[in-house]
Amino acid sequence: MSNYVTPILTTDRLTLRPLTRSDADDLYAVFSDPAVMRYWSAEPWTSVASAEKAISQALDAYRDASEVRFGVELAQSGILVGTVNLHHFFGQNRRCELGYALGSAWWGKGYATEALSAALDYGFHELRLNRVEADIDPRNAASAAVLERLGFRK
């Protein structure tokens, strides 16, 4: 049994929280958008069943505490705008990978920086991680800009 619990985190404008089955439509809206999936290693979703499957996998991960998978919600409206994951944990060297996506309507407002900063703070301080890695397409300039601002090095 791992100990990578997904808690509720709050920032000035966002709530990071576990996904629930009622998030399926909002999650589908994010991951069915070709702009969001442009540099993702999968095709855009074409059916809400993909969202339901992803939520089922998240619920399994919560049960085993094997991965941290946040839904990212706007604090004011409660709209689910994306996800942030800490996954691929290696307990022995206390490292993991970071994954994230926001719906394109919410890009360029600093939300990714705000959400990732809270998730990394949780990872380094509460989970006592030693290293977090992000694997990005080199053409994904927005993603690279966010990571560099957060202190990641190539």
Ligand SMILES: CC(C)(COP(=O)(O)OP(=O)(O)OC[C@H]1O[C@@H](n2cnc3c(N)ncnc32)[C@H](O)[C@@H]1OP(=O)(O)O)[C@@H](O)C(=O)NCCC(=O)NCCS
């Ligand atoms: C990557 C992503 C999460 C960034 O979200 P965001 O909320 O727009 O990020 P922020 O607003 O916090 O910061 C974006 C930064 O990138 C910069 N940026 C945005 N588009 C850019 C582009 N095409 N070229 C260069 N920089 C760009 C912005 O100017 C901003 O930097 P600044 O604040 O210094 O000006 C979002 O674009 C996304 O979900 N993309 C699709 C999924 C994805 O690619 N995920 C990452 C997989 S590794």
